[in-house]
Amino acid sequence: MSKIxxxxxxxxxxxxxxxxxxGAGHTAVEAENGTQVLEKLVSESPDLVLLDxxxxxxxxxxxxxxxxxxxxxxxxxxxxxxxxxxxARAIGALDYITKPFEASAVIAAINKALE
Amino acid sequence: MNQLTPEGTVALEKMAQDGADKASLxxxxxxxxxxxxxxxxxxxxxxxxxxxxxxxxxxxVSSIAMDISGDLYGSxxxxxxxxxxxxxADLLMKHPLGSTRELGDQECSAxxxxxxxxxxxxxxxxxxxxxxxxxxxxxxxASDMLKATLDAAxxxxxxxxxxxxxxxxVRFSMSTDEGAATGIVPTIVINAFFVLLxxxxxxxKLLASLSRISGGDEMTV
Numbered sequence: 001m002s003k004i005x006x007x008x009x010x011x012x013x014x015x016x017x018x019x020x021x022x023g024a025g026h027t028a029v030e031a032e033n034g035t036q037v038l039e040k041l042v043s044e045s046p047d048l049v050l051l052d053x054x055x056x057x058x059x060x061x062x063x064x065x066x067x068x069x070x071x072x073x074x075x076x077x078x079x080x081x082x083x084x085x086x087x088a089r090a091i092g093a094l095d096y097i098t099k100p101f102e103a104s105a106v107i108a109a110i111n112k113a114l115e
Numbered sequence: 116m117n118q119l120t121p122e123g124t125v126a127l128e129k130m131a132q133d134g135a136d137k138a139s140l141x142x143x144x145x146x147x148x149x150x151x152x153x154x155x156x157x158x159x160x161x162x163x164x165x166x167x168x169x170x171x172x173x174x175x176v177s178s179i180a181m182d183i184s185g186d187l188y189g190s191x192x193x194x195x196x197x198x199x200x201x202x203x204a205d206l207l208m209k210h211p212l213g214s215t216r217e218l219g220d221q222e223c224s225a226x227x228x229x230x231x232x233x234x235x236x237x238x239x240x241x242x243x244x245x246x247x248x249x250x251x252x253x254x255x256x257a258s259d260m261l262k263a264t265l266d267a268a269x270x271x272x273x274x275x276x277x278x279x280x281x282x283x284x285v286r287f288s289m290s291t292d293e294g295a296a297t298g299i300v301p302t303i304v305i306n307a308f309f310v311l312l313x314x315x316x317x318x319x320k321l322l323a324s325l326s327r328i329s330g331g332d333e334m335t336v
Contacts, residue, residue, distance in 0.1 A: 009253060010224055010227060010228045010231070011220070011221065011224040012207070012221065012224040012225040012227075012228045013228050016145075054231065054250075054251060054252070054253055055253070056253055077235070078231045078232045078234070078235025078236070078251075079235055079238075079239065079250065079251070080235060080236070080239035080243075081238070081239050081242040081243060081248065081249065082242075082243055083242070083248055084248075084250070098235075098239070099141065099231075099232045099235065100140065100141040100142075100143075100144035100145055100232055101144065102144065
């Protein structure tokens with residue numbers, strides 16, 4: 001069982017992802033903006049972060065640039081533009097899932113990242 | 116006002132269809148049942164006529180607006196007529212249809228995410244097709260009369276830019292398969308209007324890209 005930080009400004013989307021994460025047997029913690037992600041990387045020491053791109057205060061790209069390789073990151077975002085996907089991967093995202101997603105795709109990405 | 120060429124209009128319609136298909140897939144996955152796109156229409160209209168293409172100025176709507184930055188500057192707005200907003204909130208929240216009479220925090224969050232995903236699908240299609248970079252802002256939801264909603268969006272544009280700006284409206288209505296298949300569950304119709312507002316410089320950039328692509332290259336969207 002791993003600790004997974006769900007970072008999304010949408011309460012609705014955090015709920016969906018929390019059900020997926022906990023259904024797969026992991027512990028979920030939540031952040032609703034990029035600043036909280038950086039704080040919880042220190043206070044919660046998650047094994048993995050499911051990271052939205054469009055968030056207040058600090059967006060997902062800002063988090064990836066500032067995170068200091070403290071955890072593994074999978075980006076889950078409505079932004080599916082190829083340049084954005086490439087940029088996220090270039091600065092540390094292990095995987096990039098475009099919303100909407102199948103729960104099985106998220107679980108597969110989590111399992112692969114935690115290997 | 117800028118003019119779309121016939122070729123540019125065709126290219127934009129195909130791109131919008133692709134975006135609408137992706138948006139319907141997005142909603143299907145969010146809701147857990149198939150949502151089909153019944154109609155997509157692309158129209159280039161002067162900003163002052165946008166309200167008339169959607170409904171009456173006093174119609175109550177819920178709108179999810181996002182600013183666009185990057186290679187193009189403007190706004191995208193997803194507009195649900197009030198009943199459609201309540202229907203889609205019920206579907207997203209997995210509540211019995213007719214439950215939502217007003218939008219609480221959970222319903223607003225679900226609607227904003229639907230706008231985020233639908234707009235993301237459209238902008239991704241546009242971006243990948245035109246090779247233009249676009250980033251949307253955090254969605255902002257408002258429930259108000261249609262005219263007030265659009266006036267708020269137009270207020271972001273400088274007065275001297277409005278005349279050159281372009282508004283592209285895409286109308287798509289969706290109905291669940293479940294009603295038609297069972298004959299028991301009523302078919303749920305959700306109407307939504309997607310409005311893309313671009314400033315003058317961005318409009319010229321969009322039209323130039325469309326013209327270049329529709330002039331020779333085969334479309335891949």
